[in-house]
Every structure is written in structure tokens, then in C-alpha cells.
Amino acid sequence: MPSVKDVCRHVRSKNAGPFWVTFDLFFDGPENFQAYHDHPALGPDLFQRLFGADPALVRHYPVPSLHMVKISHARTSPQGGVVERDMHCGQQFVRLLDVELG
Template identity: 40%
Template sequence: MASLLDYCSLVRSKNAGPFTLTFDFVCHDEQTYEALVATGVLAPALFAGMFGTDIEDILVVAHPLALAVKVSLPRPVVQGDLRDADCYAGQQYAPLMDLDLPDLPHS
């Protein structure tokens, strides 16, 4: 099995305003980008389950020219709320690092 780091040179999460959380998955090259998109793992259902958000509120956008996939969803807790343990949302990607992905196809 492979991990996101086998596919991506950059995996990050961050705020997109105080109410929105966004993830960036930037792939090593065109082959890994196409393979990552083909897995279908970065689907709204994954993020809905992880963050308790309705599937309809999750936006997944593939950017083939940037070799990237962007996922945006409502923050589970508004930025700056007393219950907000990650004000800049920079650690929200961490659980995704344990995802099992198919091994990359050989070129």
C-alpha cells in the first residue's frame, strides 16, 4: 500500500476564512496526479466522515494544470472559538496521512 506522500509533494490544510477549511494535495508529476485522481479517495464522503460535515457542503476541485486537488468544507469549529484547537487549521490534514492508497503504477 502507498500513502499520500507517495503521490504528493505537498499535503496541507489551512483556513480559507474563519468558516472554511481547505486542503491542498499537490502531486509529484502528471503520472501521480492522474493516479491519485483515479483512486477516487479524495471524495466528499471521506471528508464528511472525518469532519462530521454534510457531503453537499464539500467541494472537491481537480486542477490538472497545477497537478493538484483542492478540497474545501465548513470548519468544524469557527476560527477563534473557545473550542478551536487549531486556529490556523494547519494540522487538520494529519489524519489523512494514514490513508492507505493503492501502490503507484510503474511507468
């Protein structure tokens, strides 16, 4: 069963302002983009489970010309808040790498 790291050539995360986090998944070609960009395993439930995100506030933005999908969710607390552990969200993508897309 392939995982995100098996079908993507690059995965990154970053802040999208003080109230949102965004993930960019660059698939390694058009076939994997078509097969996995809207896979249920990458749905709102995953972001709720991994990041505590409100499933109603998870957004998917496919970019077919780049074979990538941007997935954003509202932060559970604002950037720079007392409980902030990764102000720029640069390390958050690691949790996605082993997600199975079976």
C-alpha cells in the same frame, strides 16, 4: 496500496476564511495526479469521518497545470470559536497522509 504521503510531494491545510478549511494535495507528477486527484478515497465520506464535515459541503477543485487538487469543507464551528483547537488549520493535513488510495 499507496497512501496520500506516497503519491504527493506536499500536502497542506489552512483556513479559508472563518467558515471553511481547505487542503492542498500536490501530487508528485502528472501520472499520480491523473490516477488519484478524484479518487473515491478522497471523497466527501472521508472528510465526514475524519473532520465531521457535512459531505454535501465538501468541494474538490482540481488544478491540472500544477498537478494538485484543492479540497475544501465547511468548518463544524467558526474559526476562533469556543471549541477551536487549531485556529489556522495548519495541522489538519496530518490526518490525510495515511489515507490509502487502493
